[in-house]
Amino acid sequence: MNCINFVVPMNPCPCGYYPDMERCRCTQSAIRKYQNRLSGPVLDRIDICAEVPPLTMEELEPGNGRKGPERKTSAYIRSNVLQARKMQEERGSGKFNAALTPEEVGQFCALDRQGKELMEKAFGKMKLSARAYYRILKVARTIADLDGSEKIERRHLAEAISCRAAGEGYWER
């Protein structure tokens, strides 16, 4: 099966400063127009969205990292990822989560009652597509793998949902 990793950076607005209202003077329509250049169908195929805030100089200085209780080194992340990949390969089908078929998703990505509840809410609220539904489950499976967990817990699922392209219009009423 052919797989590609699609990774794409994007600015939040034409000037690049939004949501820093101190510097951004783009109108809401300009921002929306800019963000709309990434169409809904494309967005629906992106599983993980993350905002990268600007770093302070302090954080950039050698020896300092991004502030936070969990400062993970690249080496640690690498070993974590390798371990997760191993888990996936050993699961039986010999492939990574991204390539799971819907049947396999049903088999390997089962949710418990709490997870189902949350999924139900999110599905209705975010008006998820079938594609998004399966993709969230696969990402949740991967997050559980990174945690070394056999079961997808509710918090794994929640994180997968939170990674879904957020922004306006998703949780919006």
Added chain:
Amino acid sequence: MKEKEPGIKKMEQGMEEKESGIKIKKMEQGMEEKEPGIKIKRMEPGMKEKEPEIKEKEPGVGWAELQEQQAYAYWLECVRGLGRKSRWELVKRAGSPKAAYGMDTEEWRMFLPEKKAEALEKEREKYSEDRLLERYQEFQKGEIRYVSSIHPDYPERLKKIPDPPFGIFLLGEMPRKEMPSVAVIGARECSEYGKYVAERAARELAERGISVISGMARGIDGISQWAAICAGGKSYAVLGSGVDVCYPAENRRLYEELKIRGGILSEYPPGTQPQAGLFPQRNRIISGLADVVLIVEARERSGTLITADMALEQGKEVYAVPGRLTDPLSRGCNRLVKQGAGVMVSIEEMMGETGLAGRTVHERGKEKGTTGICKNVYQYLDFYPKSAEQLQLESGMEYRDVVCELMELCAENQAKQVSAGQYVKQGELSSP
């Protein structure tokens, strides 16, 4: 505002740069009449204009005569190249719209510039008296009403402002005289904090029987009006375009609701397209219709501050929502506070201080608090975006548990993910 024309955007931005102390006179130039592209809409049953009760203080004006004068006033509204000032001048000199129509061209020339007299002459040739009355009757069959300044439905509040509109085009109903009203206005590009305050203030006003006046603009205006309507209150929009032009287009739903649960007003003839020059003008009507003007968020040198100045000129009470010093969207409000505007700490207090409290009809019970779930993260959320990481730091919880609670809160409408990984608080606060 997706549908905004690039040209308009530019002009509007330019407008914001204008001095806030702008004089009404200066803006008069933009006031030249726009093409009155009148749309005749088919009348629906029950849409018929109700006959207004004629007040005693206008003894000579009977229903039929009023209709006739209205027709002439409408004719004046539709003369291209004639501004509001000229219309008032005409009626003042002649005594009534009909008399203004009947004046000699020479008389017009005595106090109007040549061009305007010519425009009038041309329109008079085009519309004989019969034709003119016919056209007004035809117009009346549509959904839109015209209320000239001599009409008993013309708002008393507007008669008291400097530079009152000559007439009002109306969809829905006029703001009620006996109902206190507060204008809730602010920035189009507002923050989550502004959205929250606007929503809550408007809802509380509506619940206390106070109508909310605003400009149906994107941002604070539209949010507050929508909140007022959702709370079962009345809301009235004053547009800088014709009342049949829904601008911005994204507020279509609000526009439709306002027709039923309040009114949409404009001093420009139907069909008038939104133009940057018209917006500061309509702001004076917004503040004119209100007893108190509440400013939620405003940048320095913004259109909102122009409205605040106009409100002060009209002798209205101006209240500002305080904000953080570092927030550019609060700078206008903080500036107003420094200049002596009231500080909106709670609607209750504002109403007490301005005397609105004594005039309200009913009050409703306390708002509901949070439902109890997921309070751990909720207490760290705020009305400006915080990242999940930040919340993790503040709450000391594990990252995944933070995200898990956030997702629950999002599903329950108590939080919102405004962009990837950034969250704001939504909904109610337990009352202080």
